[in-house]
Amino acid sequence: MINILIADDHTMFVDGMESILKSESDLQVAGRSYDGPSVIDFLKNNKVNIVLLDVNLPGMNGIEVCKEITAHYPDVRVLAISMFNEESFVSEILNNGAKGYLLKNTGREELLKAIRTVANGDSYFSKEVTETIMKSLMNQRKASGKNTSFIPKLSRREKEVLKLIAQEFTTQEIADNLYISLKTVESHRSSLLSKLNARNSVGLVRIALENNLLD
Amino acid sequence: MINILIADDHTMFVDGMESILKSESDLQVAGRSYDGPSVIDFLKNNKVNIVLLDVNLPGMNGIEVCKEITAHYPDVRVLAISMFNEESFVSEILNNGAKGYLLKNTGREELLKAIRTVANGDSYFSKEVTETIMKSLMNQRKASGKNTSFIPKLSRREKEVLKLIAQEFTTQEIADNLYISLKTVESHRSSLLSKLNARNSVGLVRIALENNLLD
DNA sequence: ATAAAACTTCGGGTAAACCCCTAAAAATAA
């Protein structure tokens, strides 16, 4: 039995999805959530195999929710669902642990297939989504990184400072921008150098760009 | 009727493929090629809809052949076939106009489906290939440049210095490496800042990475 | 061929970055 949590704020859509699922003997809708935090809340108290997660969710957006789920509930598979066949959405949520991505115009059969595929541990992407990604791939070319470099978690301030460093601001300018002391900025920079194992700001920015730390 | 040219140097494989195709009434094997140049030669004198092209072809490799085909025979669709589910192969040949990519362990049904899909003007990628590309996409993200930023020509020395700056070397280390004075290196750095319109080395490296100046 | 432009090479001086240290208030996690 596959337990499914539907996380979407559009009632009609959830209803439709549920009506498709309830006719399947191996699938069971364990619950519904209409915003991000309640998804996390639901997972605390219920056994769920699959979360059908709307990428654009109110309160806490789908990407954040997905990140949270994969971090704390690694057994729970996320199948992202969205209105938009947008490359940025797709890669963003895939990078945060989603196992599949469907568009909302997906038909009954494909939805069921996707759920069972993902429940089985595989990945699933609809044809249109695949094509979107292929197209963007074709315009991209050389894939930068393949490295398995471990990137320690950066704090909020560190990320802010890093972004400003990458924008060629001086320490003083960063301090003014963030309304903190020059010394504080230097302290953050120092932490960044240590965490990212860089010798100087150039290394900081190179690593940041290679690992997309500037989003 | 879909006319197909099979371009592969492995006879047994071509035989197998042909036996699959000849039982289909809408498909017809127009010819076989065992190397790159003969593919181009065949297209000169024969009407072909689809080329089943081995990526690793003797004489003139598949990527070159594919480029040639899309340049001179835009109506001919290329369906790439390879032993290897290698991201570099896939993206390389897709960048050169191939409409699909199959692995050689592909079954009969999938082969037929791929041929008809590509003949119909769509793209086709096998599941495994899709996953490979997804994986690499996840490690990649936003590809380099789409910007129209004009990059002035850099001199030999400037490029050398730039590369070393990007590798986090200090000015003194760069000087030692190139057997020139510290002051000379700083002069080159200064030229770089001016040419690339950067405020500091961080900007230099960001611009270099965004524009692939480090090859 | 000759002038103009660009490249490579340095010196001196200043601003910025980087380092080592300490340390307390504030926010988070266990």
Added chain:
DNA sequence: TTATTTTTAGGGGTTTACCCGAAGTTTTAT
């Protein structure tokens, strides 16, 4: 609640980066 991390900030010093200027060499263009 307690422990850990984050954010804040300072003193004091060394190293590096950046700016201005300049001269000899090479390349490019007329």
